[in-house]
Amino acid sequence: DQQVKQNSPSLSVQEGRISILNCDYTNSMFDYFLWYKKYPAEGPTFLISISSIKDKNEDGRFTVFLNKSAKHLSLHIVPSQPGDSAVYFCAAGIKAAGNKLTFGGGTRVLVKP
Amino acid sequence: GAVVSQHPSRVICKSGTSVKIECRSLDFQATTMFWYRQFPKQSLMLMATSNEGSKATYEQGVEKDKFLINHASLTLSTLTVTSAHPEDSSFYICSARDGPGEKLFFGSGTQLSVL
Numbered sequence: 001d002q003q004v005k006q007n008s009p010s011l012s013v014q015e016g017r018i019s020i021l022n023c024d025y026t027n028s029m030f031d032y033f034l035w036y037k038k039y040p041a042e043g044p045t046f047l048i049s050i051s052s053i054k055d056k057n058e059d060g061r062f063t064v065f066l067n068k069s070a071k072h073l074s075l076h077i078v079p080s081q082p083g084d085s086a087v088y089f090c091a092a093g094i095k096a097a098g099n100k101l102t103f104g105g106g107t108r109v110l111v112k113p
Numbered sequence: 114g115a116v117v118s119q120h121p122s123r124v125i126c127k128s129g130t131s132v133k134i135e136c137r138s139l140d141f142q143a144t145t146m147f148w149y150r151q152f153p154k155q156s157l158m159l160m161a162t163s164n165e166g167s168k169a170t171y172e173q174g175v176e177k178d179k180f181l182i183n184h185a186s187l188t189l190s191t192l193t194v195t196s197a198h199p200e201d202s203s204f205y206i207c208s209a210r211d212g213p214g215e216k217l218f219f220g221s222g223t224q225l226s227v228l
């Protein structure tokens with residue numbers, strides 16, 4: 001049972017435009033969510049997170065939106081840059097359950113110059 | 114952010130041999146570390162939670178005798194893949210949390226190839 005899903009395996013966007021990555025989850029117990037960026041043969045690097053008590057969090061070019069009723073979150077990157085080309089994973093956790101993270105399948109983003 | 118160092122970055126071994134992967138928290142102490150594995154074009158799957166000074170907690174379907182975890186100090190956890198087989202070939206990544214926050218910091222990963 002995949003509790004965290006990223007239904008778009010890939011996304012191509014022009015430099016300077018907005019990248020929108022989507023993530024859906026099924027477990028209503030998740031109370032925090034994170035986005036990670038990963039290059040091949042490297043570990044993931046943290047981008048941004050959001051608590052379930054919020055519906056938006058912004059950090060520079062990155063904004064995460066959370067819709068609890070729809071069990072959906074999204075990551076907006078604007079403006080997109082060629083260096084943003086990577087695989088992006090959303091992850092979810094339950095604070096009371098030891099903070100183990102469950103990851104989505106990832107979305108490969110290609111930003112074209 | 115906090116730094117997690119993982120070594121080696123790549124290892125090639127013969128079937129039947131054992132391989133040890135080290136994970137160190139460089140600038141913080143980690144009572145808990147997490148080991149993940151990733152198959153090509155798939156997500157990161159949690160294998161086990163490594164607890165300093167006590168036994169690791171394994172996820173369902175992960176053989177504890179196959180993947181030995183030792184967390185002997187607050188800055189070092191090791192994963193040993195025993196009697197490795199080609200199906201164990203994967204990308205193994207460790208992670209740790211600096212303090213009570215939710216953010217996990219990841220090592221750079223180890224690509225294991227078993228011939």
